[in-house]
Amino acid sequence: MTRKKYQGAVNDKERSMQKLIDAVGVIIKTKGYTGLGPTNIAKCAGLNKKLIYLYFGSVENLIEIYVKGKDxxxxxxxxxxxxxxxxxxxxxxxxxxxxxxxxxxxxxxxxxxxxxxxxxxxxxxxxxxxxxxxxxxxxxxxxxxxxxxxxxxxxxxxxxxxxxxxxxxxxxxxxxxxxxxxxxxxxxxxxxxxxxxxxxxxxxxxxxxxxxxxxx
Incomplete structure (x- = not known):
């Protein structure tokens, strides 16, 4: 029987970070750059906007990670x-x-x-x-x-x-x-x-x- 992978705090953080990064792309496509506020991003990701600052330091850092990851x-x-x-x-x-x-x-x-x-x-x-x-x-x-x-x-x-x-x-x-x-x-x-x-x-x-x- 396959053992279930442990889903701990690290995995939760990684998933949440990726959700926030992905949310930036969704906002850009649907609302444009003017919609890239913390509230919109967090709502799109289904997370508390405080996590943006906890994981990325600022909204700008989060957006930069997303944009620079797109070739x-x-x-x-x-x-x-x-x-x-x-x-x-x-x-x-x-x-x-x-x-x-x-x-x-x-x-x-x-x-x-x-x-x-x-x-x-x-x-x-x-x-x-x-x-x-x-x-x-x-x-x-x-x-x-x-x-x-x-x-x-x-x-x-x-x-x-x-x-x-x-x-x-x-x-x-x-x-x-x-x-x-x-x-x-x-x-x-x-x-x-x-x-x-x-x-x-x-x-x-x-x-x-x-x-x-x-x-x-």
Whole structure:
């Protein structure tokens, strides 16, 4: 006969901590970052809010543990990480295209990441600053490779990538929150997302073209 595992204070604490951590994710998805108060988190977890301070010291520490445990940007890169590992400073256009297309698909599907990005641009916090820094570090490898390929080019690949990423975020958030068109494109439809992906390819083809020149 299998012996029943002892469920003592340590196990109770671990379960309670995990419930509180999981509750942060539920609140982000359902109420957004503005709902991340101790009362909401504790109620969602079915626990006393005093446990937040007992186990984590503060609400901020609890939220930080949850957010830093989520690899939003790593997951959003898709197969681009594999492409970077194999790359030797050539054909980096394919890497950036994969990064952007994967990010569009992932960001559109992941409501939690949408709420995190809204939080980043709406409120200045240490948690979101650290998340942004982590995102930037993920881009370092690509830019290092792109610099090798584009060293004799006038193209500013960082500015182009920034505009494309920002455009992806804004168009997705706009479509999700208003269910309306943006520049006569419906990102909530597959045809709309396909048009954005085609535009990404066109822009990068132009930027990487040997004939590309910046205007005055």
């Amino acid at each position: 939003y940007w790593v997951a959003a890169t898709g197969n681009a990480g594999e492409l970077m590992e194999k790359n030797k400073g050539k054909n980096t256009k394919d890497i950036l295209e994969a990064l952007l297309v994967n990010q569009l698909d992932y960001f559109y599907q992941e409501e939690e990441m949408q709420k995190i990005v809204l939080w980043q641009i709406s409120e200045r916090t240490k948690i979101m600053y650290d998340v942004c820094e982590e995102r930037e570090r993920l881009g370092d490898k690509y830019f290092e490779l792109a610099d090798q390929e584009l060293k004799n080019s006038s193209v500013d690949i960082r500015a182009i990538a920034g505009l494309l990423v920002g455009g992806i975020y804004h168009m997705v958030l706009h479509a999700k929150s208003t269910d309306s068109l943006f520049c006569q494109i419906d990102v909530n439809q597959e045809d709309g997302k396909t048009r954005i992906k085609t535009a990404i390819k066109q822009i990068l083809n132009a930027a990487y073209s040997p004939d590309f020149e910046l205007g005055d």
